[in-house]
Amino acid sequence: MNELFSDEYFMRKALDEAHAAFERDEIPVGAIVVSNNKIIAKGHNLTETLTDVTAHAEMQSITAAANYLGGKYLIDCTLYVTLEPCVMCAGALYWSQISKIVVGARDEKRGFLQAGVKLHPKTEITWGIMENECSELIKVFFRQKR
Amino acid sequence: MNELFSDEYFMRKALDEAHAAFERDEIPVGAIVVSNNKIIAKGHNLTETLTDVTAHAEMQSITAAANYLGGKYLIDCTLYVTLEPCVMCAGALYWSQISKIVVGARDEKRGFLQAGVKLHPKTEITWGIMENECSELIKVFFRQKR
Numbered sequence: 001m002n003e004l005f006s007d008e009y010f011m012r013k014a015l016d017e018a019h020a021a022f023e024r025d026e027i028p029v030g031a032i033v034v035s036n037n038k039i040i041a042k043g044h045n046l047t048e049t050l051t052d053v054t055a056h057a058e059m060q061s062i063t064a065a066a067n068y069l070g071g072k073y074l075i076d077c078t079l080y081v082t083l084e085p086c087v088m089c090a091g092a093l094y095w096s097q098i099s100k101i102v103v104g105a106r107d108e109k110r111g112f113l114q115a116g117v118k119l120h121p122k123t124e125i126t127w128g129i130m131e132n133e134c135s136e137l138i139k140v141f142f143r144q145k146r
Numbered sequence: 147m148n149e150l151f152s153d154e155y156f157m158r159k160a161l162d163e164a165h166a167a168f169e170r171d172e173i174p175v176g177a178i179v180v181s182n183n184k185i186i187a188k189g190h191n192l193t194e195t196l197t198d199v200t201a202h203a204e205m206q207s208i209t210a211a212a213n214y215l216g217g218k219y220l221i222d223c224t225l226y227v228t229l230e231p232c233v234m235c236a237g238a239l240y241w242s243q244i245s246k247i248v249v250g251a252r253d254e255k256r257g258f259l260q261a262g263v264k265l266h267p268k269t270e271i272t273w274g275i276m277e278n279e280c281s282e283l284i285k286v287f288f289r290q291k292r
Contacts, residue, residue, distance in 0.1 A: 051218045052209050053241035054200075063198050072197045087263055088241065091234025095199035116262045117233055 005037045007080070007102050011130045014080040014104070017044040017057060018137055024049055028137045031057035031081040033065035033074065033098075040077070041065035057081060058089035062096050074098040082134040084111035094120045102126045104134030151183045153226070153248050157276045160226040160250070163190040163203060164283055170195055174283045177203035177227040179211035179220065179244075186223070187211035203227060204235035208242050220244040228280040230257035240266045248272045250280030 003009075010032060017030025021044035033041040043060030047053055058081055066072050074096045082104040085093060090112030093101060097120050106127070108114060119125060149155075156178060163176025167190035179187040189206030193199055204227055212218045224246040231239060231247070236258030239247060243266050252273070254260060265271060 047218060047241075051216065052212050053218050054205055054209055054238050059200055063200055066198050070197065072193060072199045086237055086241075088234050088237025091232055091237050092200050095193075095232075095234065115264070118261070 007126065007129045010034055010039070010078070010080045011082070011102065011104055011134070013039060013042070014082050015130065015133060015137070017042055018082045018134070021045045021057070022137060022141055028141050029057045029081070029083045031061040031079060033061050033077050033079050035065075035069070035077045040068045054088065056086065056089050058085050059092055062092050062098075066096070072096070078102060080129075082130075083107050083138065084113065086110050087112050087115045087117050090117045090119065093123065094118070096120075097122050100124050100126070102129050104129055105131050105138065106135075153272065153275045156180055156185075156224070156226045157228070157248065157250055157280070159185060159188075160228050161276065161279060161283070163188055164228045164280070167191045167203070168283060168287055174287050175203045175227070175229045177207040177225055179207050179223050179225050181211075181215070181223045186214045200234065202232065202235050204231050205238055208238050208244075212242070218242070224248060226275075229253050229284065230259065232256050233258050233261045233263050236263045236265065239269065240264070242266075243268050246270050246272070248275050250275055251277050251284065252281075
């Protein structure tokens with residue numbers, strides 16, 4: 001893979017979204033959807049701003065990507081997300097049949113893995129890209145909240 | 147409970163939403179959110195119309211109810227839904243901390259129960275209200291698709 005379009009390159013873009021959430025005083029999680037090395041959707045957590053528990057970064061990115069593509073299945077798309085998706089988002093990703101998910105930090109408590117939720121058979125997953133940067137941003141957020 | 151405001155009464159309203167989905171050629175699932183015997187949100191499946199896998203009846207109802215209440219937690223609210231929620235919707239309901247869920251038909255294949263997903267400890271659930279009417283509508287929909 002071209003160095004420019006590495007997983008780290010795109011995860012940095014997702015992390016930019018997480019920083020945008022941080023600046024809005026939202027739990028800093030960001031996501032992007034990439035198709036053929038092009039970013040077709042971006043989103044960051046907006047649950048407080050929109051007073052809507054469904055407004056996770058992934059949900060917005062899935063909706064925006066489908067809107068861009070004009071179809072509901074995210075074929076040949078990759079979601080980069082700074083934090084392991086929750087049960088809701090993993091369920092949405094299942095329905096989307098997305099080709100690949102790249103995760104930054106693990107979420108041992110609220111992530112889909114501990115809940116035993118399965119991804120779609122068509123979906124592959126890569127873990128731990130820029131894990132430290134992604135988890136550190138969340139730690140800083142909660143530290144300042146105490 | 148007053149006969150007027152029985153579970154059957156409200157499930158019939160959710161079923162009206164499911165019929166609205168049917169008429170749009172969408173898988174016929176409907177949902178409403180009730181607070182103090184008042185319907186504060188309605189939704190029906192719009193995944194095809196919006197080309198968005200996240201546009202389930204429950205998701206729209208959760209978002210609309212939170213918007214009505216001006217807060218993201220659905221305290222003292224009941225969701226009536228004609229079909230057992232999927233993993234995505236059960237995950238969203240978890241985040242909403244909704245007080246009660248009333249389900250019409252079971253979804254043995256795609257429902258949250260078979261996936262082992264847990265509801266929020268604050269959420270109680272009632273099953274099988276107008277189960278036959280709810281499941282029959284879905285059967286008719288898929289029968290005409292064959």
